Amino acid sequence: MEIKSCENHIGHALDMFVGNEKDFPIMEKLEEAEKLSTKCDYCEEQAEYIVGNK
Numbered sequence: 001m002e003i004k005s006c007e008n009h010i011g012h013a014l015d016m017f018v019g020n021e022k023d024f025p026i027m028e029k030l031e032e033a034e035k036l037s038t039k040c041d042y043c044e045e046q047a048e049y050i051v052g053n054k
């Protein structure tokens with residue numbers, strides 16, 4: 001599971017991840033180039049972070 005999230009939704013993204021995966025989330029900042037082509041999973045903003053477990 002991977003969640004893309006903006007600054008505003010990162011708390012929600014982490015909660016969702018832990019709820020679904022029962023595992024510690026690893027949060028990474030997206031590269032500038034990736035941000036431009038990646039949207040937040042919860043709104044229309046550009047994603048800032050990606051949450052995953054690897």
Ligand SMILES: [Zn+2]
Pocket residue numbers: 005006007008009040041042043044045
């Ligand atoms: Zn968002």
